[in-house]
Every structure is written in C-alpha cells, then in structure tokens.
Amino acid sequence: MPEFRKDPVLKRWVIIATERAKRPHDFARPKVEEKPAFCPFDYGNEHTTPPEVLAFRPPDTAPNSPGWWVRVVPNKFGAVNPNLSPRRYGVGMFDAMDGFGYHEVIVETPDHNTHLALMDYKQVEEVVWAYKHRYESISADKRVEYILIFKNHGRDAGASLQHPHSQLIALPIVPKRVQEELSGSREYYSYKERCVFCDIVSQELERKERIVEENEDFVSLEPFAARFPCETWILPKRHAHSFGDINEREVKNFAKILKNTLYRIFVALDNPPYNFMLHTAPTDNEGEGYYHWHLEIVPRLTNVAGFEWGSGFYINPMPPEEAAKYLRAVEIA
DSSP: OOEEEEOTTTOOEEEEOGGGOOOGGGGOOOOOOOOOSOOTTSTTOGGGSOOOSEEEOOTTSOTTSTTOSEEEEEOTTOSSBTTSOOOEEEETTEEEEOOBOEEEEEEOOSOTTOOGGGSOHHHHHHHHHHHHHHHHHHHTSTTOOEEEEEEEESGGGTOSOOSOEEEEEEESSOOHHHHHHHHHHHHHHHHHSSOHHHHHHHHHHHHOTTEEEEOSSEEEEOOTTOSSTTOEEEEESSOOSOGGGOOHHHHHHHHHHHHHHHHHHHHHTTSOOEEEEEEOOOTTOTTTTTOOOEEEEEEOOSOOOHHHHHHSOEEESSOHHHHHHHHHTSOOO
C-alpha cells in the first residue's frame, strides 16, 4: 500500500507509491548521445576555453596545452562573475545583489567517451582532489559564503556537453536548500544533542535495509524518504561538517565509493541521466557541531509534475529498500 514518509532533516513528506512500483528496466529510455564535431574540453582545444585555474599535468608541459589529466577552467558563460562585488541594493520593496561569485568547470579526464562510473579509481581520486583544491582556494575569499560542487550527467540532466565534467559555483549567500538542512539539523541537535546525519548513518548501518555499499570511511545508502527512484546519498561515517576537512585517506575512500555507486547506477539503470550535488557547511563553518556534509545523487528517471510543484510532496514509485537491493546486486567490475 502507499506510504507517507517524513525526511528527518527537512521535515518534508514524500509518498512511496508502492501501487505504482517499478523495476529498473521500467525506466529505460532511448539514448541519443552523439559526439559533436568539436568539443572545447578535448586535447588540443585548450585555447578555446578561459585559461586554466588548476591542472594536474606533468611539470614539463605548459599551462593551457595538452598533457593534463584533470583541468579546471572558469565557465565561459558563467552564471556569476568574480570581478563583481556582492553589493546589495533595493528595487522598491524587492532585494537584489550584484552577481558576484565563481563558476568553474572541472574537466574530469581528457577522454571524451567515458565518465566517472567507468574511470579507474585513481582518476576519480584525482577529480576529488581537484574538488578539494578549488574548494580550499575559493573559500579563502571572505566574500564567498557557500561553495556548491555538482555534476549534470546526460542531456536530460542539464549537461550541454557530453565530455565528462562537473562544476563549481561559489556564492555570496547560502542557498535556501542548504539553509533548510542547517535549520533542520540544528533543531534536531538542540533536542537530542546529536547530529541527525550521524544518527541516520548509525541506524542504516545497523539495519542494512537501505545500504548500497560501505567502506572504512563512507556509506552509500538510499534515504528513508527518498524523493526519486534510486536517489542515493554518500555520507562520511565520522562527523564532519565541511567537505574541505576531508583528509588523504578519505579522498581515496570517497573516490572509491563514488565510482562504485555511480557504476551500480550505470549498470542497474542503463546509464541514466543524473545530477549529483555535494552539500557542505557554509565557509564560515556554521553547523560545525550539528551539520554533516554529504553527496546526493539523483537519477533522472521520473518527471516532476503538477502535484509535486503544487504540493511540495514527491511521489516515488520505487521503495528505497527495493532500490538498495537492485543497486547492491550489481557486481563491481
């Protein structure tokens, strides 16, 4: 029977629609990805992007030339601009601000025809190191209050280029969704004196129903009140509010569980479009005692329609316990 489930952090309800229960193959859709005649992220086209702000390359190669294995460049069509100031002003009764911020592209590999799920562990680890380096560098700018690292995979998930890449946007304000997580985490902590995410990790590891995979430092799981089929979160086992605090061993283990989780989704769901978003504390360390950084992966298998837009409820036709079974069953290559 259908079931309402409540997210313990955001207090958001979802409907697990068991009467509409689906299996992974029910979400299959035709693939229409084709390599374009020209890609600015391919070797030899470095001159067509803005100058790199970070690149992992041999020391004998010149900046903005071939030879790199991970490359970070400003987004040519950035949503925000680091050359502006975060000046606030009024427009009558409305509030506005100049569009200050950083918008960067992390080109994850020179190989146009692969993606994170299929890369070797070392290459995914290098991508994570690029995330960390840029996070640390940009957070030094005191005008920045929040840094969001995210990935759009596939055209239906918003990727305008097929070449494997993720993005970073740094903002002078904390996004509403993150503020809601901070507020829910703070409320839980004030009542129980524990981190809500730590409690989620502890209970899920104990019950095993929604666990996809775990290693020494991280757990991959289906959230109890998942909004979407095969929505998957990766959380550190130790309490850590900021992604910037990730250490060398954790980088390696985060890369491993990220690659494995994406590979499971790739196999079980036939390489679906997906988004992932890395939620971390604001740069001023708000939430140090009660917030917990994590990565949310959302395969784009269903459409948000009138009921969802009108009510704020999500209808998920795949119980997260079933989704976990499907993903666990995938053999890691």
